[in-house]
Amino acid sequence: MLSKDPQFRKLKIRGAGLIGSASYWLAPDHLLIVTIDGYTERYRRIYFRDIQAIIIRRTSTWIWLTVALSALTIVAGILPMSTGEIEGLISGGIMVAGFGSGLAFNLIAGPTCSCRIVTAVQNRDLPHINRWRKANRLLEALQNEISRVQRPTPAASPEVPVEPISTASDQATA
Amino acid sequence: MAGAILECPSCHAPLPDGLDVAPTIERCGACNTRLRVATFPAFFKPPPEAQPGQTAIEDGEATCFHHDQKRAVATCDACGKFLCQLCDVELPTGHFCTQCFEQGARKGKIAEVERSRARYDTVVLMLAVLGLLFWTVPLLPLGALIFGIVKRNAPPSLIHRSRVRLYVGMTLAVIEFIGGCAFWIAIWASNK
Numbered sequence: 001m002l003s004k005d006p007q008f009r010k011l012k013i014r015g016a017g018l019i020g021s022a023s024y025w026l027a028p029d030h031l032l033i034v035t036i037d038g039y040t041e042r043y044r045r046i047y048f049r050d051i052q053a054i055i056i057r058r059t060s061t062w063i064w065l066t067v068a069l070s071a072l073t074i075v076a077g078i079l080p081m082s083t084g085e086i087e088g089l090i091s092g093g094i095m096v097a098g099f100g101s102g103l104a105f106n107l108i109a110g111p112t113c114s115c116r117i118v119t120a121v122q123n124r125d126l127p128h129i130n131r132w133r134k135a136n137r138l139l140e141a142l143q144n145e146i147s148r149v150q151r152p153t154p155a156a157s158p159e160v161p162v163e164p165i166s167t168a169s170d171q172a173t174a
Numbered sequence: 175m176a177g178a179i180l181e182c183p184s185c186h187a188p189l190p191d192g193l194d195v196a197p198t199i200e201r202c203g204a205c206n207t208r209l210r211v212a213t214f215p216a217f218f219k220p221p222p223e224a225q226p227g228q229t230a231i232e233d234g235e236a237t238c239f240h241h242d243q244k245r246a247v248a249t250c251d252a253c254g255k256f257l258c259q260l261c262d263v264e265l266p267t268g269h270f271c272t273q274c275f276e277q278g279a280r281k282g283k284i285a286e287v288e289r290s291r292a293r294y295d296t297v298v299l300m301l302a303v304l305g306l307l308f309w310t311v312p313l314l315p316l317g318a319l320i321f322g323i324v325k326r327n328a329p330p331s332l333i334h335r336s337r338v339r340l341y342v343g344m345t346l347a348v349i350e351f352i353g354g355c356a357f358w359i360a361i362w363a364s365n366k
Contacts, residue, residue: 002333023333029266034333039297041331042290052217057183058208116183120221123183139212150215 008032013138015128022128024138026145035127046117046124048149053118054142056135061112069103109133178217182207239271250274282329291332294325299343305350312354315347322347 002008002025011024020037033044076099080092115129115138129135180189187204189211200209236246238258246256248264252274263275265286270278278284282291301318308314322344330337 025333036293039293040290041293041333043288043332045286050216051214052178053180053211053213055180055183055212056210114183118180118217120178120216125183136210139210143212146214 002032002034011138011141013129013134013141015130015134017128020128022126026141029149031142031145033127044124046119048142048146050119050121051117051142051146051150052120054139055116055118056132056139057114057116058132059112059114059130061130062106062110065106065112066103069099069106073099073103115139180211180213180217182209252278288332291329293331294321294328295330295337295340295343298322298325298347299339302343302346302350305347309350309354310357312351312358315350315354318347319344319351 003010007027009026011026013024015022020035022033022035025032025034027045029049030045030047033046035042035044073096076092076095080088109131111132112130113132113135115126115135117124117126126135126138129138181187182189182202182205184207185202185205187202189200189209190203200211201207202209236256238244238246238261239255240261241258244258244260247259248257248262248269249255250257250271251268252270255271257269257271261271263270263272265275265284267284267286270284275284275287279287279289282288298318298321301314301321305312305314305318322340326340330340
């Protein structure tokens with residue numbers, strides 16, 4: 001169980017989608033990504049020593065979501081008002097509350113993005129890291145660990161042949 | 175600078191070298207997508223050269239189990255075979271031959287390479303909850319119960335979950351099964 005394993009530290013970055021979720025765990029030498037989709041848990045380990053780069057890309061989904069949810073909220077608010085019936089007003093109110101809360105969540109969560117980890121052999125998009133702020137938090141958490149593991153080791157000093165120290169008596173005999 | 179090239183995830187155009195300074199917020203020169211790129215020392219390292227198995231030099235020297243001309247550099251921690259550099263699969267927990275590695279990975283015995291686990295406890299609980307809807311048909315709880323018994327020793331979830339779901343699901347299934355059976359017995363008795 002990872003939560004009781006002192007070697008693992010759970011990052012406070014959790015992503016969830018329609019049919020799954022992901023959690024991120026820091027081990028001393030790797031990042032463990034646990035993805036849950038339905039009845040299966042999938043594990044992906046990315047070793048810090050292999051990570052070459054992390055690229056966060058801003059996407060336009062946030063803007064489109066804001067536009068769409070705003071339009072739906074407005075339409076859901078205006079249409080029942082035009083009929084003036086109490087049932088329409090109630091259902092319109094429920095829809096406005098639903099779309100409005102979605103809009104508020106989208107605005108609070110901030111811009112959308114995709115986050116990619118680059119290694120020598122693969123480029124992998126991180127699951128459910130789809131908000132700019134969340135991706136930056138993950139990057140900050142990973143940066144220290146990666147830098148610690150990939151810190152260049154101090155080069156060993158080249159071996160210099162040691163010459164025998166000449167003493168005063170040696171010099172006298174010479 | 176290494177031979178590796180970073181590319182924009184959006185348009186796959188190579189990113190300029192100026193993005194090496196980590197982490198910077200830049201825009202892709204080709205598609206103008208806003209990016210934040212952080213590069214690490216591994217990016218600048220040249221790729222490691224492949225090391226061929228070393229040839230055995232002296233008589234009596236331990237050789238690889240699979241390659242009798244290669245010098246053994248490790249022993250498999252699972253089966254004890256001598257392994258050359260080519261056959262040695264090195265993990266943080268030890269050395270493995272390719273067969274033991276594959277077998278261990280398939281059976282989930284090597285934690286480092288375990289890729290997935292089924293959450294049988296959730297399946298049992300969901301079957302039992304679904305059985306509540308069709309409580310007059312005791313087949314669904316019976317299935318949940320049998321499934322729970324068969325999979326009771328399967329490794330549980332790797333993250334913070336106990337077997338509570340499994341036991342709750344099985345208890346619920348037992349109650350539903352008894353309830354369903356009692357219902358049909360009552361109907362049979364009333365018709366008699």
